[in-house]
Amino acid sequence: MAQLIDGKTFAANLRRTIAGQVAQLNRGHGITPGLAVVLVGNDPASEVYVRNKGRQTIEVGMQSFEHRLPQNTDEAQVLDLVARLNADPNVHGILVQLPLPDQINSAHVLAAIDPKKDVDGFHVINAGLLATGGKGLVPCTPLGCMMMLHDHLGDLSGLDAVVVGRSNIVGKPLAHLLLAANCTVTIAHSRSRDLPDICRKADILVAAVGRPRMIKGDWIKPGATVIDVGINRIPAPEKGEGKSRLVGDVDLASAQKHAGAITPVPGGVGPMTIACLLANTLTATCRIHGLDPSDLDAR
Numbered sequence: 001m002a003q004l005i006d007g008k009t010f011a012a013n014l015r016r017t018i019a020g021q022v023a024q025l026n027r028g029h030g031i032t033p034g035l036a037v038v039l040v041g042n043d044p045a046s047e048v049y050v051r052n053k054g055r056q057t058i059e060v061g062m063q064s065f066e067h068r069l070p071q072n073t074d075e076a077q078v079l080d081l082v083a084r085l086n087a088d089p090n091v092h093g094i095l096v097q098l099p100l101p102d103q104i105n106s107a108h109v110l111a112a113i114d115p116k117k118d119v120d121g122f123h124v125i126n127a128g129l130l131a132t133g134g135k136g137l138v139p140c141t142p143l144g145c146m147m148m149l150h151d152h153l154g155d156l157s158g159l160d161a162v163v164v165g166r167s168n169i170v171g172k173p174l175a176h177l178l179l180a181a182n183c184t185v186t187i188a189h190s191r192s193r194d195l196p197d198i199c200r201k202a203d204i205l206v207a208a209v210g211r212p213r214m215i216k217g218d219w220i221k222p223g224a225t226v227i228d229v230g231i232n233r234i235p236a237p238e239k240g241e242g243k244s245r246l247v248g249d250v251d252l253a254s255a256q257k258h259a260g261a262i263t264p265v266p267g268g269v270g271p272m273t274i275a276c277l278l279a280n281t282l283t284a285t286c287r288i289h290g291l292d293p294s295d296l297d298a299r
């Protein structure tokens with residue numbers, strides 16, 4: 001049976017470290033990191049994430065600024081808010097919750113965020129820095145995946161990594177991080193031929209697809225480490241009429257018979273994503289103030 005990689009506990013420990021560092025920044029320099037989250041529209045799932053982020057931001061001693069705009073907001077209004085957040089000295093991190101309503105071009109909005117405050121790491125400047133080995137802000141979900149992999153496997157040099165999914169927010173940045181960690185990286189996607197066979201070569205298999213339980217146990221090399229990024233809400237009639245539950249992109253029951261270790265959904269990558277958002281906000285705060293984040297205590 002595969003070991004379950006407990007992202008919930010890992011994230012709680014990371015948040016405790018961050019809380020200590022925030023206190024240190026506050027005592028030593030009188031700085032309180034501030035994170036602004038912009039939510040356009042009233043998607044119930046996004047509401048839950050934004051509420052969780054706000055609560056955890058305050059718990060680590062940061063300031064949380066939530067901006068909720070109506071579904072019919074136009075692009076100019078979002079750009080105007082982003083400009084004000086860029087100029088606000090109490091705001092060190094800006095996250096615009098995706099997806100945005102259809103009338104708003106998300107590329108325009110992401111391009112308007114000050115790259116130094118881009119705690120999602122989605123701005124083309126930060127994407128370019130990641131691709132060229134520079135020092136920018138790294139997307140939260142890939143960062144959280146790397147932390148769990150390093151914790152579980154130590155050095156990743158020479159390992160075969162397969163990332164299923166090539167989005168700009170998960171698959172591509174994660175592939176860059178794995179490459180920088182000296183893995184041999186394959187990126188698979190919807191046009192890949194014989195996906196099961198590609199997956200079977202992986203020492204590290206990452207699923208970032210958005211298809212509930214698509215990846216089966218017999219696609220997994222015996223002993224492989226599996227990171228399930230997928231967050232899929234599916235009907236759960238067994239819990240009662242109209243109820244739902246979360247499952248990943250990996251079929252956990254069959255995968256556990258083959259993998260060496262696997263992240264569960266929920267309780268795997270998701271909690272790490274929010275903890276890494278707070279870590280990025282701390283990093284951004286330090287850099288904006290000309291401080292080196294690695295000088296803070298790592299306890």
Ligand SMILES: NC(=O)C1=CN([C@@H]2O[C@H](COP(=O)(O)OP(=O)(O)OC[C@H]3O[C@@H](n4cnc5c(N)ncnc54)[C@H](OP(=O)(O)O)[C@@H]3O)[C@@H](O)[C@H]2O)C=CC1
Binds near residue numbers: 188209232
């Ligand atoms: N845990 C967390 O914190 C987070 C979780 N997520 C979850 O991760 C998943 C992926 O998110 P995201 O990257 O934004 O999704 P996207 O929809 O942007 O990308 C999905 C990728 O999967 C590929 N794909 C789709 N179907 C198949 C298939 N049948 N076989 C192989 N590849 C396929 C697509 O290929 P192509 O490019 O060819 O279309 C695409 O590259 C979702 O479930 C999302 O909810 C996302 C962000 C954070």
Ligand SMILES: Nc1nc(=O)c2c([nH]1)NC[C@@H]1CN(c3ccc(C(=O)N[C@@H](CCC(=O)O)C(=O)O)cc3)C=[N+]21
Binds near residue numbers: 048049273
């Ligand atoms: N600009 C932007 N940045 C994002 O990082 C971003 C986004 N937009 N839009 C949506 C996706 C999705 N995402 C998740 C974060 C945490 C959990 C999470 O904490 N999940 C818990 C369960 C939560 C629940 O029960 O609903 C878990 O997996 O255990 C899930 C998904 C961030 N995203």
Ligand SMILES: [Mg+2]
Binds near residue numbers: 139141142
């Ligand atoms: Mg992310």
